[in-house]
Amino acid sequence: MINFNYTKATSLKGALDAIGKDPNARFIAGGTNLVDLMKRGVMTPQRVIDITGLPLKGIQVHKGGLRIGALALNSEVAEHPIVKAQYPLLAEALKAGASAQLRNMATVGGNLMQRTRCPYFYDTALPCNKRQPGSGCSALQGYNRMHAIFGTSEKCIAVHPSDMAVGLAALDAMVLVQGPRGERRIPIGDFHRLPGDTPQIDNNLQRTEIITGVELKANNFGEQRVRYLKVRDRASYAFALVSVAAVVPLDGNGRIRNARIAMGGVAHKPWRLKPTEVLLEGKAPSEELFYTAVRASLKDARTYGHNDFKIPMAESALMDTLLSLTTQNQQR
Ligand SMILES: Cc1cc2nc3c(=O)[nH]c(=O)nc-3n(C[C@H](O)[C@H](O)[C@H](O)COP(=O)(O)OP(=O)(O)OC[C@H]3O[C@@H](n4cnc5c(N)ncnc54)[C@H](O)[C@@H]3O)c2cc1C
Ligand code: SF4
Structure with missing residues (x-):
């Protein structure tokens, strides 16, 4: 060191x-x-x-939604009564991450900013475009079991490791930022970047800016058709192979309204499944509909050998989530 x-x-x-x-x-x-x-x-x-x-630890109701300080601990957020009651998806995503000891240290801002767990990024003896731009990507021809299937580039196929960020993506959260020129609000979907030609840049926060918090909108899915499903090698203390964060509200006629679905472990950023969401809108739930809607997003996936299994795994995780959230007596 x-x-x-x-x-x-x-x-x-x-x-x-x-x-x-x-x-x-x-x-x-x-x-x-x-x-x-x-x-x-x-x-x-x-x-x-x-x-x-810094005074950035608070968790407060704000304009009917919730404002969570960047220094609030992952464990505090997961156990906060308002988060548990109104944003259980976020609580589930946080509890799926790391271990209890780590969640007691890890902060909301740090969680968003954590770097990839690609083993070649951590191994300074091997080429890695993210660590050393222009040196090459060892994962492309290497052991890429944990790597991305969406939004990859020739330069980098790493995934963002956060569970919390995937939950925030499905909740359409806003990242609050302060910099020398004042405040900025960045929609969570625009916060992390795809690798493109500059995989060394993980996100759109400027070097001289600080995250001050995240904001969640008021929501009306009180009946909570929400779920965070994380598929991993061990039941705890393991990063996601794939994960699914889903909000699938049904209207009075039992039709799907404004579903929001994001995946983790599959891209350099939390991956929203817009084609799936569009196909679900206004329809009555059925296994056939779900299959068509899931396939519409998965057709864009590209695998690299060791991670070929992620496409069927993603399909199963998505189908399981959608079916479990829309069965008639679904209750939390
Ligand atoms: C063994 C292990 C297992 C883990 N498993 C998981 C898992 O399964 N799922 C998961 O999601 N995470 C997992 N994690 C990651 C863990 O969640 C992150 O390490 C943690 O959230 C980072 O938060 P921190 O406050 O400790 O950040 P730090 O380590 O302090 O900082 C991380 C980065 O964020 C920057 N930063 C911190 N706060 C701010 C801010 N307010 N504004 C701007 N920049 C800031 C720092 O400069 C630094 O670059 C695991 C970690 C370990 C060690
Ligand atoms: S996938 Fe990205 S982080 Fe991993 S070796 Fe390639 S460039 Fe580096």
Whole structure:
């Protein structure tokens, strides 16, 4: 691990000034990802700016929805009474991530910003365009079992590892950001990027900006036809092979209205299944409809050998989720 300087920010302005002054500085919150990356020499900031003292821990009702501070711990959010009652999808997604100990350290902002778990990204002896642009992608011809099937490029086929972000994508959350030019609101779907030619850039946050929180809209799916399904190698402490976050409300006539479906473990960002959502709109649930709607999204998938299994796995996970959410007596 390299030597580095440490600064503790005592105000938002102080944190922004400190990051603005030093191009080699990085914020640190729970440290559960950044410290690992620093120990392995994958990230080598000359200065870490500790933001844990900033007043960004609150979880408050805001305009009928919910505003969650960037420093709220994953465990606190998952157990918050309003989140459990009104946004159980988010609680489920958070609880599916990491372990209880990690969730007690990990923050909302850090979770959104965590970097890929591609093993070649962590191995500084091997080429990786994300770690060292232009060096090549070891995963393309390598062991790519955990890798993406949607939105990949010739430069990178990594996935974003967050469970929470997949839940937020299905809830149409907004990421709140503060920078030298003031505040910005970034829809969660526009926050993370696809790798394209610049896989070293994970998201659209500028280096001199900080995430201050996320905002959830008021929702009227109180009866909660929502589910987060994570398929993984072990029942806990494992990243998703594929995951599904789904909100599938039914109207008074039993027809699907405004379904929102996102997948994790399949792309460089939470992957919304818009073709599926469009085909479901206004229709009565049926196995045949679900199959057609799921296939409409999966036809865009591309696999790389070791991850060929992800297409049938994604299909099963989606079918299981849609069927379980729309059976007549579905209850939480
Ligand atoms: C063994 C293990 C298993 C895990 N399993 C899962 C899993 O199954 N699912 C899952 O979703 N996650 C999993 N995680 C990842 C874990 O959720 C993340 O490490 C954690 O959420 C990161 O939060 P943090 O506060 O510790 O971030 P840090 O490590 O402090 O920071 C991570 C990055 O975010 C930046 N950052 C932090 N806060 C802000 C902010 N407010 N504004 C701008 N930038 C910021 C930092 O500069 C840094 O680059 C696992 C981690 C480990 C170690
Ligand atoms: S998939 Fe992306 S992160 Fe993994 S080796 Fe290739 S470029 Fe690096």
